Every structure is written in structure tokens, then in C-alpha cells.
Amino acid sequence: MICIPRFTQAEIEELVVLLKGFEIPYELKGVSSGVSRFRGTKDYLIGVSNEYFPKALEALKFYYGFVDSSYERFTGTCPACQAEVVDVEECSSCGLAFVTDPYELMADHPFCIFLKKLEAQTEASSKEFY
Numbered sequence: 001m002i003c004i005p006r007f008t009q010a011e012i013e014e015l016v017v018l019l020k021g022f023e024i025p026y027e028l029k030g031v032s033s034g035v036s037r038f039r040g041t042k043d044y045l046i047g048v049s050n051e052y053f054p055k056a057l058e059a060l061k062f063y064y065g066f067v068d069s070s071y072e073r074f075t076g077t078c079p080a081c082q083a084e085v086v087d088v089e090e091c092s093s094c095g096l097a098f099v100t101d102p103y104e105l106m107a108d109h110p111f112c113i114f115l116k117k118l119e120a121q122t123e124a125s126s127k128e129f130y
């Protein structure tokens with residue numbers, strides 16, 4: 001069993017639907033969300049078997065937009081300066097960024113931190129292998 005951290009009540013309600021849609025068996029583990037929050041809310045870990053872990057990871061990455069297709073370039077009128085731009089990552093006139101990196105947007109999210117650690121581990125182990 002691998003536990004994937006760490007989701008709020010609101011997130012988990014949607015993720016449960018997602019996991020069911022992907023036919024991934026899961027367990028939820030409630031954990032205290034700590035003293036920094038005043039409301040008596042819980043966070044949740046999603047537990048999946050080793051077998052289903054890669055599939056669950058893909059589903060969650062899909063849900064949070066951690067996919068290559070989110071790097072779509074922008075063509076049209078810049079909402080900030082009204083310049084006409086064609087196929088750019090940022091406005092050539094005012095520098096407004098059109099491409100958002102989901103890892104950057106969610107850098108503080110426990111799932112994002114988990115993913116980064118996982119990728120670092122994978123890299124390290126593949127280096128050992130060669």
C-alpha cells in the first residue's frame with residue numbers, strides 16, 4: 001500500500017469520483033490538518049496498492065493538469081495590453097505569461113511535493129542502474 005498525500009475534504013470528494021471513473025481501488029486515511037487551521041477539518045491520504053499506484057498517479061496528474069498538453073501556446077489578443085500575438089508563451093509587448101506551469105502554481109501542495117520527491121527518486125535510481 002502506498003499513501004499519496006495529501007488532500008482536503010473538498011478535493012477528496014472530487015478525487016473519489018475520479019478514482020472510481022478510472023476503476024482504481026483505493027482507501028482513504030483521514031489525518032489531522034494540524035493546528036494552523038481553526039476549523040475542525042481533516043486532510044486525507046489516498047492509499048492504493050503498488051499495482052495500482054502508477055495508474056492512480058496518472059489519474060491525479062491528469063486531474064491537476066500535470067500533463068504536457070497544458071503547455072499550450074497562445075494566439076490572440078493579449079488581455080493586458082491588447083497587442084495581437086501569435087503562438088507565443090508570453091506577450092511580446094508587455095511580457096504577460098500565457099503558459100502556466102502547474103508545478104509552479106501548486107508548488108506548496110503536498111501532492112506536488114510528493115511528485116517532485118518521487119521524480120527525484122526515480123532519477124536517482126535510474127542513475128544507479130546505469
Ligand SMILES: [Zn+2]
Pocket residue numbers: 078079080081082083091092093094095096
Ligand atoms: Zn501584452
